[in-house]
Amino acid sequence: xxxxxxxxxxxxxxxxxxxxxxxxxxxxxFYRRRSFERLDVLRSxxxxxxxxxxxxxxxxxxxxxxxLLKILCGIYRADRGTLIVRSPVTPILELGLGWNPELxxxxxxxxxxxxxxxxxxxxxxxxDEILAFAGLERxxxxxxxxxxxxxxxxxxxxVAFKAVRDVLVLDEVFAVGDQEFRxxxxxxxRELSAQGHTVVLVSHEPRIVSAFCTRAVLLxxxxxxxxxxxxDVVRDYAERMAAAS
Amino acid sequence: MRAATAPAGQRxxxxxxxxxxxxxxxxxxxxxxxxxxxxxxLKPALMFVVLMSVFSLIFASTPNYRLNxxxxxxxxxxxxxxxxxxxxxxxxxxxxxxxxxxxxxxxVVASLSNAVITLAVFALTFxxxxxxxxxxxxxxxVALSLLYLVLFFLVVTGFSLxxxxxxxxxxxxxxxxxxxTQAGFFIAPIxxxxxxxxxxxxxxxxxxxxxxxIQFSRAVLVDGGIPTLKAHLLLVAVAAVVFTAxxxxxxxxxxxxxxxL
Numbered sequence: 001x002x003x004x005x006x007x008x009x010x011x012x013x014x015x016x017x018x019x020x021x022x023x024x025x026x027x028x029x030f031y032r033r034r035s036f037e038r039l040d041v042l043r044s045x046x047x048x049x050x051x052x053x054x055x056x057x058x059x060x061x062x063x064x065x066x067x068l069l070k071i072l073c074g075i076y077r078a079d080r081g082t083l084i085v086r087s088p089v090t091p092i093l094e095l096g097l098g099w100n101p102e103l104x105x106x107x108x109x110x111x112x113x114x115x116x117x118x119x120x121x122x123x124x125x126x127x128d129e130i131l132a133f134a135g136l137e138r139x140x141x142x143x144x145x146x147x148x149x150x151x152x153x154x155x156x157x158x159v160a161f162k163a164v165r166d167v168l169v170l171d172e173v174f175a176v177g178d179q180e181f182r183x184x185x186x187x188x189x190r191e192l193s194a195q196g197h198t199v200v201l202v203s204h205e206p207r208i209v210s211a212f213c214t215r216a217v218l219l220x221x222x223x224x225x226x227x228x229x230x231x232d233v234v235r236d237y238a239e240r241m242a243a244a245s
Numbered sequence: 246m247r248a249a250t251a252p253a254g255q256r257x258x259x260x261x262x263x264x265x266x267x268x269x270x271x272x273x274x275x276x277x278x279x280x281x282x283x284x285x286x287l288k289p290a291l292m293f294v295v296l297m298s299v300f301s302l303i304f305a306s307t308p309n310y311r312l313n314x315x316x317x318x319x320x321x322x323x324x325x326x327x328x329x330x331x332x333x334x335x336x337x338x339x340x341x342x343x344x345x346x347x348x349x350x351x352x353v354v355a356s357l358s359n360a361v362i363t364l365a366v367f368a369l370t371f372x373x374x375x376x377x378x379x380x381x382x383x384x385x386x387v388a389l390s391l392l393y394l395v396l397f398f399l400v401v402t403g404f405s406l407x408x409x410x411x412x413x414x415x416x417x418x419x420x421x422x423x424x425x426t427q428a429g430f431f432i433a434p435i436x437x438x439x440x441x442x443x444x445x446x447x448x449x450x451x452x453x454x455x456x457x458x459i460q461f462s463r464a465v466l467v468d469g470g471i472p473t474l475k476a477h478l479l480l481v482a483v484a485a486v487v488f489t490a491x492x493x494x495x496x497x498x499x500x501x502x503x504x505x506l
Contacts, residue, residue: 013504022417074346075503088256093344100340102273110265115345120261165256 002086003167003198004049004072009081010222011042011067041067043222044081049167051087054199056213056230058237060244063219065202066171069093072200073169087166087198090116092157099152101145105136108144109159116163126162133184134158154181161188167198206234257347266338266355274359285359289319289367293374310438312467317435317459319367324401324455325426327360331405332412332419335499339506349499353405357398364394375466386465393458393465396484400454403484403491410498413505433459451476454483 014036020026042064049055059065070076071083073091099108109130113123131137134154144152170189189212193199203209209216209230216233218226218240226236275281293315300311334356335342335349342349368390375381382390412418433455439447450456457480464470 021415023415023421024417026415070503075343077500077504089346091345100269100273103269107265107269107272111269112341112345114258114262114265115341115347117256117258117345117347119258120265123261123265 001051002048002084003051004047004086004200005082005084006048006072007046007082009042009045009068009071009078009083010040011064011071011076011079013039013041015039040222042071042078045219045222045224046081047217047224047227049198049200051198052196053214054193054201054212056209056216056233057200057202057219058204058209058216058233059219060241064222065219066093068219069169069171069200069202085167088117089167089169090160090163090165091169091171092160093169093171099144099156102143104143105131105140105147105155109155112156112159113163116160117165118163130155130158130162133161133188135181150178157185161185161192164192164197167200168192170199170201172203206238210234259348259351262347263351263355266351267358270355270358271362285362286366289363290370293319293367293370297374309467313438313463314436316371316463316467317433319364319371320397320459320462321430321433321435321455323360323364324397326363327357327401328404328408328422328426329419330356330360331401332408332422334405335409335502336412336506343503343506349502350406350495353409353495354402357401357405360401361398368394371466380467382466385471389465389471390462393461393480396480397454397458399484399488400458403488405491407491407494410495410502413498413502429453429455432456435459451479452483454487457483 015038017035017037018029018032020029020034045064045068047055057065057068067076069091070093071078072085073089073093074085075091075093100111103111106127109127110120110123113126113130114120118126127140128137131140134151134157136151136155136158139147139151147155189199193212199212201208201213211230213230213233216228216230217224218233218237220240226233228236271282271285275285296315296318297311300314304311304314331353334353337356338352341347341352372382372387408418408422432450432453434442434450439450439460442450451460457476461472461476461480464472
């Protein structure tokens with residue numbers, strides 16, 4: 001069974017020749033015409049994600065990977081196309097950034113945890129486990145503003161791995177923290193995969209895609225240019241990168 | 246082909262998330278200390294005491310005027326504080342909106358909590374004062390004043406829903422709103438009695454939502470009268486229009502909110 005079915009998804013952003021973000025700018029420049037350049041981030045993407053598989057997405061910067069993930073997670077809306085998502089999705093996107101810096105680790109875990117789908121009771125019950133996974137038990141009561149970026153990212157991934165729903169969407173997840181933390185993330189990923197979770201994974205790292213993905217797609221210029229096994233797509237990606245350099 | 250998305254049911258514990266947002270907002274505002282918590286509760290009560298003491302000296306001969314003034318000031322303060330934080334609520338929680346999928350209205354409603362807590366403490370203090378001076382309102386008056394507060398909350402929520410999505414497109418909307426509320430302070434009969442304005446203009450003043458709430462609350466709590474059914478229907482209509490318009494704007498624009506952050 002397919003848990004995600006995307007057909008001809010398209011997404012564009014309109015880049016204005018002059019930015020107008022305030023009422024004042026709109027009023028002052030009322031009579032001045034603006035031109036807009038259309039940036040087609042996704043042109044036509046169709047893909048199926050089957051239950052229990054790990055689908056890798058590769059592509060250069062600007063190829064539309066992050067936009068596609070945000071659409072699959074329901075954070076962005078596609079301009080055109082159809083998307084059917086049959087199971088709840090847990091997004092793990094750019095988690096190292098953000099958080100509330102004034103709050104301590106515990107409150108941030110409860111905040112992000114409930115936003116990611118844990119009930120408040122589950123989030124409270126899992127606190128020790130989340131902090132232990134991140135290796136941050138000693139810093140639980142410290143405001144986030146005193147955490148290093150690596151510590152904040154570790155905490156974010158720990159929450160996300162605990163809040164996992166049926167489908168997990170990961171953006172460069174294994175690029176965070178030190179080697180020990182990455183190994184822990186990989187072990188947790190294998191555990192989730194063995195439990196039957198479906199995973200959509202974006203990575204630039206050939207080793208990750210080859211090792212973890214049952215299938216993969218290569219995005220270029222907002223369309224899928226290659227679909228196949230993890231190894232096939234990695235090879236194609238490497239050849240295109242070599243040709244471009 | 247139009248975009249048609251059908252995300253599966255995203256199970257979010259809305260009450261749990263709402264409570265966590267309210268608690269953490271409160272905590273960051275008062276630095277999570279016991280003193281901060283006590284101060285948050287004491288502040289409106291102390292403000293009431295200070296204003297009562299000052300107004301008792303200035304308006305000694307007109308006791309109802311000073312009570313009416315205090316009711317007006319606190320309701321106005323709630324309106325300004327709640328709309329100000331509601332307007333920027335989505336932007337202030339961008340770090341959640343761009344990373345997880347949950348009903349975004351939760352952020353807007355949670356942002357109003359601090360103003361609601363302040364108003365609730367004031368209402369209790371004010372009621373205690375009325376009881377202490379032997380002017381305790383009856384059950385009907387208390388119920389009506391609660392109804393006005395609920396309708397006022399609807400107005401503020403509707404405004405916050407609509408303005409929070411517009412703020413993502415117009416980043417100086419908060420400054421414009423600040424100017425409007427400065428003028429609005431004088432449109433609402435807070436420091437002056439409504440009687441000094443010719444009656445034919447009253448209907449316009451009543452269209453400014455704080456006006457009916459302030460006037461009706463004063464009538465039932467201080468002056469001992471109950472506004473007419475027609476006046477109540479006008480207030481319900483104003484609250485319904487503001488809430489519906491705000492909710493419609495939010496429904497139209499909130500799905501693309503993350504793209505403007």
